[in-house]
Structure formats: C-alpha cells, structure tokens
Amino acid sequence: MLIRETxxxxxxxxxxxxxxxxICILLSLLSILGIFFDTRLILGINPWIKVLKFDVSIGIYxxxxxxxxxxxxxxxxxxxxxxxxxxxxxEIFLITIQAIRGVTSHFNQSTALDGIIFSVMGIxxxxxxxxxxxxxxxxxxxxxxxxxIHLRALQYGLITLLYGSFxxxxxxxxxxxxxxxxDGGPGLFFVNWNTLAGDLRVPHFIGLHGIQVFMILGFLISxxxxxxxxxxxxxxxxxxxxxxxxxxxLIEALNGLPFIH
Numbered sequence: 001m002l003i004r005e006t007x008x009x010x011x012x013x014x015x016x017x018x019x020x021x022x023i024c025i026l027l028s029l030l031s032i033l034g035i036f037f038d039t040r041l042i043l044g045i046n047p048w049i050k051v052l053k054f055d056v057s058i059g060i061y062x063x064x065x066x067x068x069x070x071x072x073x074x075x076x077x078x079x080x081x082x083x084x085x086x087x088x089x090x091e092i093f094l095i096t097i098q099a100i101r102g103v104t105s106h107f108n109q110s111t112a113l114d115g116i117i118f119s120v121m122g123i124x125x126x127x128x129x130x131x132x133x134x135x136x137x138x139x140x141x142x143x144x145x146x147x148x149i150h151l152r153a154l155q156y157g158l159i160t161l162l163y164g165s166f167x168x169x170x171x172x173x174x175x176x177x178x179x180x181x182x183d184g185g186p187g188l189f190f191v192n193w194n195t196l197a198g199d200l201r202v203p204h205f206i207g208l209h210g211i212q213v214f215m216i217l218g219f220l221i222s223x224x225x226x227x228x229x230x231x232x233x234x235x236x237x238x239x240x241x242x243x244x245x246x247x248x249x250l251i252e253a254l255n256g257l258p259f260i261h
Contacts, residue, residue, distance in 0.1 A: 014066045014077065020085045021066075024059030027092065031055050040102055043184035045192055047099035053191070054095055057208070058088045064212055068135060068154055071144035080131055087128035094121050107175045107183070122172055129165040132158060148228040149235060153218025156239040157211035163243065164207020167200060167250065177201045180256030188260065195260060198253035206246050213242065 034048030041047075065084060069077045094117050098105035109115040136158040143151050176183050179198030186195050193199045217238055221231045249259065 013070045014081055016078075016081045016085060017062045017066045017069075020089070021059045021062035024055050024062065024092070027096075028052055028055035028059065034099070042099075042102065042104055045187075047102060049190065049192070050105070051092075051096050051099050054092055058092060060209075060212065062088070064215065067215065068158070068211070071146050072135075072138060076138065080135060083131055084128060087124045087131070090124045091121055104183075107172070107177075109175065125165075126169070129162065129169070132161055132165065136162065147222060149218050149222050149231045152232055152235050153214045153221075154211075156235065156242075157214035159239075160207050160210025160214065160242060160246070162207075163246065164204050164210065167204040167207055171200045171204065174200075177204075179253055193259055195258050197258060198256040199259060200250070200253050202253060202259040203246050203250040206249065210242060210246075214239070 031048045031052035035046050035052065038046060038048055042050075062085070065081070069080060095105045098108070098114075098117060103110070103114060105121065106118065108118055136155065139151065139155055139158070171177050177200045178184075178194050179200065181194070181197040185197075187193050187199075188195060191201075191205070193202050214235070217235060221234055224231070226234075253259070
C-alpha cells in the first residue's frame with residue numbers, strides 16, 4: 001500500500017515525466033530480451049547492454065526530475081519537462097537504431113549516416129545540459145520556499161550533474177572514452193569500464209548520478225534534526241569531498257589508468 005501511495009503521489013506531481021519514466025522501464029525490459037536473443041557483439045559486448053544502460057539511467061533521471069521540479073512555477077515545470085523528454089527520447093531512439101544496425105552509437109563517424117546520427121545525439125544532449133543549467137540557475141536565483149537542506153541538496157546535486165555532463169562533452173570532443181588505447185577490450189561486468197586503460201565514462205557516470213546521491217543525503221541529514229546550519233555545513237563538506245574524489249578519478253583516467261587495476 002505504501003509503495004502504491006508513493007507512486008500515486010509521484011504520478012500526480014508530473015504526469016509527463018512519470019509516464020515517460022515508465023516507458024523507459026518498459027524499454028529496459030525489451031532491451032533485456034534483446035540481450036538474451038541477439039548474439040551479435042559490438043566492440044566485444046552485446047549491443048543491447050548499452051541500450052539497457054541508457055534506458056535505466058534515463059528512467060531514473062526522469063523520476064528524479066519530478067522531485068527536482070515539483071516546487072517550481074508550473075509553467076517552468078511544463079517547459080523543462082517537455083523539452084527534457086524530447087531530448088532524452090531522441091537519445092534513446094538513436095542509440096536503439098544503432099544497436100539494431102549493429103554499429104556503435106557514440107563517437108561513430110565511420111559513414112555519413114553514422115556521423116549525422118552522432119551529431120544529432122550531441123545536439124540534443126547538449127541542449128539537455130543547457131536545461132539542467134537553467135534549472136540550477138532558477139534554484140539559485142529565485143529559490144522556492146523549501147527547507148534549506150533540501151534546497152542545498154538540489155543545488156549541489158545539479159552541479160555534480162553538470163560536471164558529469166561536461167566530462168561527456170569532453171569525451172565527444174576526443175571521439176572516444178578510453179585513454180591509452182582504442183575503445184573496446186576487456187571491461188568490468190555490465191558497465192564495461194576499461195580494465196586496461198583510463199576510461200572517462202567512470203567520472204562521467206559518477207557525476208551524472210551525483211544528483212541522486214545528494215538528494216538522498218539531504219533526506220538523511222533532514223531526518224537527523226540537527227539544525228539547518230550544521231546540516232548545511234555537513235552537506236557542503238560532502239559536496240566538496242564528492243567533487244574532489246570525482247576529479248581525482250578523472251585525472252586518473254586522463255593519465256591512462258583504469259578505475260580498477
């Protein structure tokens with residue numbers, strides 16, 4: 001009953017994001033079927049694993065965005081929600097098309113068509129990064145009347161999200177995620193992070209999902225009832241530690257060292 005009531009509350013806050021996130025869940029189930037029934041390999045891994053990772057990651061982000069936006073102006077919520085869904089579903093669609101074709105989606109410029117697809121993906125994901133920045137600006141410039149701990153958690157989380165997005169932009173400029181060798185080769189289970197060379201996907205992933213980390217931290221700190229001043233300082237300390245750790249991981253990757261040796 002509690003889970004059903006919680007889902008109902010989430011649904012009422014933003015129908016577009018709620019149903020879009022559920023579509024991602026459905027797509028992830030289809031991707032799992034693809035993993036079992038498609039025996040092809042792209043750079044040594046099943047093509048549907050990448051599709052699954054994006055289905056799940058985007059679905060989590062859309063659910064998260066419901067809570068990020070819920071206290072802002074309704075018109076602003078509608079604008080960000082609609083544009084975000086367009087951007088991310090274009091991304092999912094093109095990654096899926098490339099998986100069906102049996103070729104890589106990111107950094108692929110081997111043919112004119114592949115180059116166009118990669119460029120379109122870049123345009124839409126760059127615009128989505130702009131939307132993230134727009135939400136962060138709104139939360140800083142005209143913050144809603146919410147508890148300070150919750151507000152700081154959203155602000156810090158969005159900064160880490162932007163940090164991870166910029167790392168993604170850098171990967172695109174390098175037309176690859178590996179440092180010290182070509183993309184491909186042995187990697188960690190499922191995520192396939194390179195175990196022989198540096199892999200920029202690691203700090204990219206950590207940065208992107210920092211928003212969920214800080215929202216959870218904000219909730220836990222609020223539950224401690226230690227006062228907003230001390231709570232804010234704890235949250236700031238966690239933010240500095242998080243950014244520092246991810247920067248060190250980024251430097252390690254840029255030096256060609258794998259995340260796990």
